[in-house]
Amino acid sequence: MNLPPVIGRRTFVLNAGLSLGAMALASCEQTRVISRPAVAAKAKRIIWLYMAGGISQFETFDYKPLLAKLDGQPMPESITKGQQLGQLQGQKLVVMGPQHEFRKWGDSGQSIGVILPEVASKCADEICIVRSIYTDAISHDRAHTFMNTGSTIAGRPAVGSWIWYGLGNEAEALPGFVVMVSTGRFGIKQPIAARQWHSGFLPGRFQGVEFRSGIDPVLYLKNPDGVSRKAQRDLVEAVQSLDRLESEQSTDPEIATRISQYEMAFRMQTSVPDLLDFTNEPQHILDLYGTWGSDGSFASNCLLARRLAERGVRFIQIYHRDWDHHAGVKEHIQGAASEVDRATAALMTDLKQRGMLDDSIVVFGSEFGRSPMAQGDGRDHHRTAFTMWFAGGGIKPGLSLGATDEFGYHAVENRVSVHDVHATLLHLMGLNHAQLSFTYQGAETRLTGVGPCRVINEMLV
């Protein structure tokens, strides 16, 4: 910036304070491209549908006829010997066949369970199903933390924080990383720790912001009772005026940042209610998702995700926390599936019809999978193979990738680690996982850790 020599820094701060809108964007939403993209970015945003608790791949995306044949028979010891199991450790291991039917869908003929009819019939040709993912942890807490932060040890930044940090945010007056949680009527409610969207050692402004259902969607967003919008505006202006007067006394740049943050906060107080107000959505869109308004349901959160994506939010994560089916897997997974199927397909359809699927990524999956062995009439946790699917910008549509052995126990073909998933998502966003780093405890720390990992080129266009 070329300033006439007589205008010193102090004057600049003062003047900048007077044009707050621009300042707010400049100071808090600065784009920070850490690495030159290895390839051009294929996508601008990610919407991650997270089935917390561990969706069973054997009823949804990984059909294993052998399991049906051996249903009720002992699991061969050769497969399970020395393996780390969850609650089944030390128990008699019995094969459990698929509890629901599978069919081939679409032109691609992808195999998907019938309990997800909408996703199967409308999206089979859009999605890339990866059946060979494995993870490090077999208990929920550590597995969630690994899926979200690339480490089982708490304190690392979440994927969304990394991406916001690496690319900045395009949304005006909205955070770059938004999280929503819905609770269904089936299964065991998974606890979800706020750690899953924490910015860890990255600066705090990259922390994911939870949008809650109800009257106070973002914490502390509502004006205090009895304070009108005008009164709040007067307050913000008074605070900013006082801060500007202080910045005449001091050259502390933090003051200018603070002034702009008040502007941003005030604007969020309008932009968020606008965002949550579905009245301008046509009835056929509400019907498509199966929601009537922002009520905290998975369907409403999916519609909200599209609205957030339209406004330029970088990373949107939606939890549905009812997938831990240790018992009654047949009935419970059908129930949980019925709560996500229509809205998931609707989100895909809606993004596509708006041309947004080309530069958005949709991720669908859990922290781990479920065991091919029965646990009573349920399934236990399983970490050595599970399924996720991906769709959108840069991803091959209608593709099945990777495979498990005939018992579905191990990923045997095109094995994909959680770090590989992270590296691939970063790659699609134009970030090189090896270069997106932050100095923490003396080391250049990355989302993908220190071990080897790779971009899954097979799933890329």
Next chain:
Amino acid sequence: MPAPSGWVESTDENAPVPANSWRMPPRILSRVVFRFGLVIFLATSVCTFAAWKWAAVPPSEPYSEVEFNTDIRPLLAAKCFACHGPGVSQRKSELRLDTKEGLLGGAGKAGAVIPGKPDESELFRRISADSAGERMPPTGAGTQLSKSQRILVRRWIEQGAKWREHWAFCSIGRPTPPLVQIHPTLKNEIDCFILRSLDERGLKPSPEADPITLLRRLRFDLTGLPPSIEEVDAFVADHSDASYEKTVDRLLASPQFGERMATWWLDLVRYAESVGYNGDQPISVFPFRDYVIQSFNENKPFDQFTLEQLAGDLLPGGTAEQKIASGYNRLGMMTSEADVQRPEYLAKYIAERVRNLGGTWLGVTLGCCECHDHKYDPFRSKDFYSLEAFFADIQERGAYIDAASNGDWGPKLEFPTPAQQAERARLEREIAAARASLAKPVPNRVVQASGEKKGEGHDPSKAIQEILTLAPDMRTDTQRADLDEYVRSCSPSEPARRKLAELQCQLSDLRAHIPSTLVTVSVPPRTIRLLPRGNWQDDTGPVMVPAFPEALPHSRPHEGRLTRVDLARWVASRENPLTARVFANRVWKLFFGAGLARNLDDHGTQGDAPSHSELLDWLAGQFIDSGWNVKHVIKVIVMSGTYRQSSEPNDSLRERDPDNRWLARQGRFRLDAEMVRDNALSIAGLLVDKVGGPSVKPYQPSGFWAYLNFPTREWRTSAGHGRYRRSIYTHWQRQYLHPALLTFDAPTREECIAQRPRSNTPLQSLVLMNDPEFVEAAIVFAEHIIEHRVASTADRLDWAFRRALSRPPRVAEAAVLTALLDSQLAEYRRNLGAADEMLVVAGRAIPSGLEHAELASWASVSRAILNVHETITRY
């Protein structure tokens, strides 16, 4: 608790350096002045002119000596150590660049560097080679050195390639403070070091801050709270050196000092009141927090403080206080998740202890060695597991399956009141009697039948379910006894049995109300093996016994198996070069906003070298030589002229030292999360200054805990005073930390945290503007403003400003607030309902005689004052 250790009461003149007798200016200053004569003698001919021209002389960096520790080793560590470093498993060739022999040769072998001859040195040749096959680091193994980095290496070799041991691993020197010219900033030895380095860079120290800023700074830094109007007036009237020192002494002796220091320490030792994993159920450990607060207030020597936390349970004749302190080992995360593998979590718990030891005391990243030898520092996997072995005697369980319902998270110490004690004894007696009367064996037939009762109101615990899966003749005696016990509890038909159940119920109710804290109980140590790649399922590694890290200086205290006592004694010993430095550096950060070594959590080769390594050593030496006297070190720091400087950066300073590395001014930073709230409560007059006790639950948005489970929970806001205690007493829920604290960067304390980030975000503005706690504070503040000053708006604003910011408002500031007041008055007088709506937020009775519209309008003014940058900033 033991008597204070030499801070206030000691009169022993032979004590090493009792802090209260520390009087540097007369003694040291005379020496400085005396030597100053020499300086003048030497300097007059050569340097006087330069001294006048300090600010104009450009830094002499292009010709300065390249320092191995600050310039070269970090470079080698970052670029080369991954393959040519200490890690055996990753080393790619024989060549080592982390040792003197590897670099410079020795034992008949040539090194990679020939001093004075860069072009003949293999190291330089390879980093500057043109051909990709020759160049180091090779493609794919990290980024190449930049041109300036290569020049740096070249100059270092040209200058003779002097090798130094890594600064943090060298023994702590006792450097003599350098001679410097008399200067108003020169108050004690610290200033000698700072002034010299400023002088070398042609920088000048800033003038002393004004007395109001000084007092506020001392207040926030030493107690975490703002000064009262009266304190400010008194200090402005007399801010002589003597008065300043008296203030320092008074604040160091105040109980709030311990709370302030504990806030910092609790981040390190990951103090929290929930288990962290999965269901994140609550635990009771508040007596540990009280212990920490009290230890700082008593000025407990830091070596003793260390010993009690790591090994308080092992001390002969150990006191209750020491047992409480041993709760340190039990503060890590735990799980009650049923799906987990016990050995896995046992491995994770003990590994976290080693990480925490490294983080809290040693300031090195031992965690890397859980899976592999350290890539940058001389720590090996075997060091990690040898350290684990120190903790192998701690009684614990991999998963506390039933704890979610019965609250049993392992060994604890209970603190019943006399009444509770008597009641407990009575109940136990009666239960024993009731049991005796019922002690008849139960036939197995009945037991089988009872196993079917699941789902009819009985809920056999997991253990019982497991027993029931076994055939009756397969059950062990213990299992039979457990089952008998269970069946008895399930047969409520007999009156005696009903009585017993009732007594047991009473007892468990009583237990839930007895204050308790988790403590360490030592049992015969379990076997610890080195886990290859950290894999807990791999039991092929060798069995490890307790041992200190090989690369750090230590001597073996005795021939037997080493214990946590030995570990603690070594951690805070003269031998160990890390602990005192780490402590001094972190304390420095509390008082300047940044450490002398910027990186607070890594003093290894990847961490930043200190800007003033001699000063850091001098402080660490003072710390050790004063008998690990915490208040002494803090007093030396705050008495220094460096500390008392203004924090205002002028334009030239901002250009020449933007990060304030050389301390030509004080630091300026936002208050920590706890202080932001405590400050507002204090300004409002709401703060309750009770020290210690169980945690409280101030207001928190409803539904914030919606996603906790096993069991689901609701936050119940404390009644009465509990809402207004200092934030250090706020219940610390790891998975859902109080959102206002979290927003201002308080850590969740799942791991050791040495360095809190300090962010400036829109969400912080939302908290300050809209959090009902801050709105309530504003309303109560407004009540005081109106009640204290019945006179003019100007008088009221004057009082309000002095209360919040310790200074009167400037004319323009008063104008802004007057305009705000007027606009609010107009609105609230038009809309009286809105005023009432605003004022009920606190649920308090509005003092009679106050006009609601006026109070609401002044509350808006108060909100503005509580929201300004200056209010939440330490200048």
